[in-house]
Amino acid sequence: xxxxxxxxxxxxxxxxxxxxxxxxxxxxxxxxxxxxxxxxxxxxxxxxxxxxxxxxxxxxxxxxxxx
Amino acid sequence: xxxxxxxxxxxxxxxxxxxxxxxxxxxxxxxxxxxxxxxxxxxxxxxxxxxxxxxxxxxxxxxxxxxxxxxxxxxxxxxxxxxxxxxxxxxxxxxxxxxxxxxxxxxxxxxxxxxxxxxxxxxxxxxxxxxxxxxxxxxxxxxxxxxxxxxxxxxxxxxxxxxxxxxxxxxxxxxxxxxxxxxxxxxxxxxxxxxxxxxxxxxxxxxxxxxxxxxxxxxxxxxxxxxxxxxxxxxxxxxxxxxxxxxxxxxxxxxxxxxxxxxxxxxxxxxxxxxxxxxxxxxxxxxxxxxxxxxxxxxxxxxxxxxxxxxxxxxxxxxxxxxxxxxxxxxxxxxxxxxxxxxxxxxxxxxxxxxxxxxxxxxxxxxxxxxxxxxxxxxxxxxxxxxxxxxxxxxxxxxxxxxxxxxxxxxxxxxxxxxxxxxxxxxxxx
Numbered sequence: 162x163x164x165x166x167x168x169x170x171x172x173x174x175x176x177x178x179x180x181x182x183x184x185x186x187x188x189x190x191x192x193x194x195x196x197x198x199x200x201x202x203x204x205x206x207x208x209x210x211x212x213x214x215x216x217x218x219x220x221x222x223x224x225x226x227x228x
Numbered sequence: 229x230x231x232x233x234x235x236x237x238x239x240x241x242x243x244x245x246x247x248x249x250x251x252x253x254x255x256x257x258x259x260x261x262x263x264x265x266x267x268x269x270x271x272x273x274x275x276x277x278x279x280x281x282x283x284x285x286x287x288x289x290x291x292x293x294x295x296x297x298x299x300x301x302x303x304x305x306x307x308x309x310x311x312x313x314x315x316x317x318x319x320x321x322x323x324x325x326x327x328x329x330x331x332x333x334x335x336x337x338x339x340x341x342x343x344x345x346x347x348x349x350x351x352x353x354x355x356x357x358x359x360x361x362x363x364x365x366x367x368x369x370x371x372x373x374x375x376x377x378x379x380x381x382x383x384x385x386x387x388x389x390x391x392x393x394x395x396x397x398x399x400x401x402x403x404x405x406x407x408x409x410x411x412x413x414x415x416x417x418x419x420x421x422x423x424x425x426x427x428x429x430x431x432x433x434x435x436x437x438x439x440x441x442x443x444x445x446x447x448x449x450x451x452x453x454x455x456x457x458x459x460x461x462x463x464x465x466x467x468x469x470x471x472x473x474x475x476x477x478x479x480x481x482x483x484x485x486x487x488x489x490x491x492x493x494x495x496x497x498x499x500x501x502x503x504x505x506x507x508x509x510x511x512x513x514x515x516x517x518x519x520x521x522x523x524x525x526x527x528x529x530x531x532x533x534x535x536x537x538x539x540x541x542x543x544x545x546x547x548x549x550x551x552x553x554x555x556x557x558x559x560x561x562x563x564x565x566x567x568x569x570x571x572x573x574x575x576x577x578x579x580x581x582x583x584x585x586x587x588x589x590x591x592x593x594x595x596x597x598x599x600x601x602x603x604x605x606x607x608x609x610x611x612x613x614x615x616x617x618x619x620x621x622x623x624x625x626x627x628x629x630x631x632x633x634x635x636x637x638x639x640x641x642x643x644x645x646x647x648x649x650x651x652x653x654x655x656x657x658x
């Protein structure tokens with residue numbers, strides 16, 4: 162097998178792999194919130210909308226540690 | 229001088245200013261809580277201004293490596309690296325003491341800006357100071373690139389294209405993901421789409437630089453790869469831009485009522501426009517006409533004036549009242565600025581489209597024996613009216629910049645307001 166063949170197979174493999182990664186990531190984003198302790202990523206918008214120092218964080222880093 | 233002033237002077241100061249504002253707010257932590265970060269931040273500002281001054285002076289003195297966007301000679305490169313590392317410490321320091329567990333999407337984009345530029349700048353500016361290498365001969369400021377010939381061109385355009393990516397795109401997306409939702413009071417249309425677009429952009433952008441070297445001595449497959457990745461780049465770019473337009477869903481009356489929302493909306497629209505135009509120009513057959521013509525600077529300017537310029541202008545309009553605790557001096561001045569600058573940009577890119585395509589076609593024309601039909605001066609004569617239109621466009625934009633500066637200056641002494649008035653839409657005087 163010459164270098165061009167290896168490149169061809171590597172290309173096909175990389176394309177397949179990246180498509181799987183892409184769809185797995187989308188699947189992860191949509192399903193994570195369904196778990197009991199899952200995250201609804203849409204809530205993260207509130208980090209910008211409620212951004213005063215005195216506002217309650219979307220997820221408090223120090224509260225999370227205590228749990 | 230012009231590109232360096234825009235990239236390293238205007239845009240980078242906009243990036244730093246918005247980072248220090250946005251970073252503290254979305255991480256819900258104040259820099260005042262850490263004496264180290266506060267001191268570092270102030271030192272960062274002073275050294276940045278000194279660095280920019282040194283860059284400007286050295287270029288005026290004629291010191292240049294002659295690599296586009298990487299003109300600075302080695303001592304200034306070292307100064308830039310120091311300033312950049314200080315910004316990195318500030319980013320990760322602030323993240324280290326944050327209260328918010330997760331990082332808002334803008335923070336991801338700022339981190340990407342820091343890492344991307346660090347990597348690009350270091351590799352493209354690998355150079356050997358000739359004074360030391362030759363045992364004391366020649367000018368101490370002079371250096372030669374570590375790469376030669378085609379390799380130098382490849383590294384240069386990997387850098388050059390990604391300087392556009394990580395200075396003119398990624399941090400500007402960081403800005404719009406904060407300032408548009410905040411100013412309009414609307415949650416991002418789809419936060420998940422913002423995450424997907426982020427990773428898409430990070431993966432694809434770095435491979436597209438080869439389109440600057442179409443029809444040159446680099447291997448054909450690299451040219452094709454540059455073209456293909458440029459086309460793919462439409463997807464993550466439009467993912468972010470459409471996400472921003474849809475954030476205003478049901479709230480379009482804000483576009484009519486607020487000049488600040490007008491700036492933000494047009495910035496996003498120019499981003500879509502520019503990220504469609506770029507890939508079209510990267511297609512080999514289109515590039516055969518467009519390469520080296522005025523269509524290319526036309527494309528760059530609808531991105532830099534319309535997208536980068538409008539976004540930084542809008543960011544400062546949003547931040548200034550909150551920093552000074554005063555309302556914006558004049559809404560009508562701001563509206564006038566918006567229309568004057570939009571008109572300026574339209575003059576600029578439309579004239580450059582026509583000029584570029586005319587130029588490209590004239591360069592290709594030949595008679596039946598293959599002799600070129602036109603001389604260089606023939607093209608200059610034909611392009612003259614378009615150059616005047618371009619000048620009018622540029623002048624209109626510049627007038628708008630002065631209006632902006634005056635508005636911000638007067639905001640410092642405008643009517644004081646309460647904190648409660650600053651939740652979303654920026655309060656403006658008549």
